[in-house]
Amino acid sequence: MTTKNKIGSVLKLAVPIAIGLASGYLMVFVDLFMVGKLGNDALAALGIAGFTHAMMLSLVAGVTPAVQGIVARWMGEGNSQPKCLPLNGGLLIALIIGIPLSIICHYFTPAYFAFVSSDPVVVAEGSAYLRALILATLAIGFMRAFIGFWAGMSRAKVIMVIEILMNVVNAVLNYMLIFGHWGAPAMGTEGAGIASAIAYVFATTLFFIMTFLMMKAEGFLTILPGKKLLIALFNRGIPAIFQELFFAAGFVVLFMIISMIGSEEVAAATVLTRITIIMLLFAMALGMASSTLVSNALGKGEVDLANHWGWLTGVIGIFTITLFGLPMLIFPETVLSIFMPAGKALEIAVVPLQLIAMTNGVVSLVYIFSITLFSIGHGTAVLLVSFVLQWLIFIPAAWFVGPHLKMGLLGVWVAYTVYTLLATLFISMIWRIGKWKTAHAV
Known part of the structure; x- marks a missing residue:
């Protein structure tokens, strides 16, 4: 297979996944865009609630790489099991x-928000939004299992179609419930949370229906997995769960640190983190594509090809995501003005956004290699590196340069940039050392 054909194979998987993920994450931006019209307090509440929700969902996050890695490996091996x-x-x-x-999370949300923020408006708005999102926790867990399955089957278009439909439902319901259109009550941030929860349940229902129709002959919901398979799923999933948990919890703490600087800084950080997520969506999609291709190659016993897939996907990530960042580097105020009104918060966010644009191409390697390593059962080293760099270096540094030295959001973001570049270096080294090449079959 030529390099051109290999790039085509990566993109054939990654592009539909990216469109699906972008459509799913666009829900976040629709919330951000509409809630931003309610003011900086609402934006700050959305930022804290969003990362808190991600921290909660980290407990089911490991299902995606675990299911994907095993399904893709079975496909490579020609495994005859359902x-x-x-x-x-x-x-x-x-x-x-x-x-x-x-x-548990529904019960403790108000007390939690009162702990992480001293602003009563942020507490009220954030609690309402988060409690609404919590209603869809089970549906999101199911959806992540389906995403892993269809990505492992190299049927990424299924994910793309369902997540696009999910986003359409979310956008319509947001318009209705945030502002009170078409006879619905104007519910503000709580309405945004309810809209997203309904959209998640809708998408999960579609996954159940489509999987039943297309895969009922392959044991869908009719055969219980054995002990060995469940252990393999847990072994792959647990490092990913803890990595997501520590990562999301770290950002909750980061927002607490930024709130010590000011509410406008929190509003700016909310927009910056959401833009970062959107920029790195293609890296996540490439990571899922790499997971399928690497697992498939390992299933066939082609270790060198598996290694090549990882590096090739990384090069694609660096090139494409650097290109995505150019408009943000050249026209930062224009990009930011889409999501926040003119004022101090927008001015604060300009230089951090340019730092994001300059570095996210290289930082995409973190996502590509990490997702791949989790899916093939070698995520423990990634978890260790992520924890040490985030919790023992970045979080203390953010507090030191931000509230302590009073260097503002820019000082915090410089520390964040250094942290992400260090993470890129160490996780790329894990891939290069190659202990993952000894991954065992299930």
Whole structure:
């Protein structure tokens, strides 16, 4: 296979996944765009609630790479077991975790928000938004298992179509429930949360229907996974769960640190982090494409090809995401003005946005290699590197340069940039050292 054909294979998987992810994450931007019209307090509440929700969902995040890695490896091996067995296991894990998680988080949300923010308006708005989102926790857990399954099957268009439809539902409901159009009550940030929750449930329902129609002969919901398979899912999923948990919790703490600087800084950071997520969506999609291609190659015993897929995907990520960042580097005020009104918060965000634009291409390697390593069962080293760099270096540095030295959001963002570049270096080294090449079959 020529390099051109290999690039085509990566993009054939990555582009539909990226469109699906972009459509899903566009929900966040629709919330951001519409809630931004309610003012900086609402934006700040959305920022804290968003990362808190991500921290909660980290407990089901490991299902995606676990299911994907096993399904793709089975496809490479030509495994004769029913293809939906890993999916059934992922759905079971999401069920066991999702129900108690929803109940506990719904109960403690008001007390939690009062702890992380001293602004009563932010507490009220954020609690309402987060409690609404919590209603969809189980549905999101199921959805992540389905995404892993269809990506592992190299059927990324299924993910793309469903997530686009999800985003359409969210946008329509946001318009209705935030501002009170078409006879609906004007519910503000709470309406944004309810709209997103309904959209997630809608998407999960479509995944169930489509999978039943297309894969009912492959044991979907009819065969329980065995102990060995469940252990393999947990072994792949647990490092990803803790990595997501520590990462999201770190950003909650980061927002607490930024709130010590000022509410306008929190509003600016909310927009910056959401833009960062959108920029790196293609890196996440490339990571999922790499996971499928690497797992498939390992299933065939082609270790050198698996290594090549990882590096080739990384090069594509650096090139494309650097190009995505050019408008933000050259016209930062124009980009920011889409999501926030003119004023101090926008001015504060300009230089940090340019730092994001300059570095996110290289930082895409973190996502590409990490997602791949988690999916093939070698994520422990990634978890260790992420924890040390974020919690023992970046978080203390953010507090020191921000509230302590009073260097503002720019000082915090410089520390963040250094942290992401260090993470890129160390996680790329993990891939290069290559202990993952000994990954065992399930």
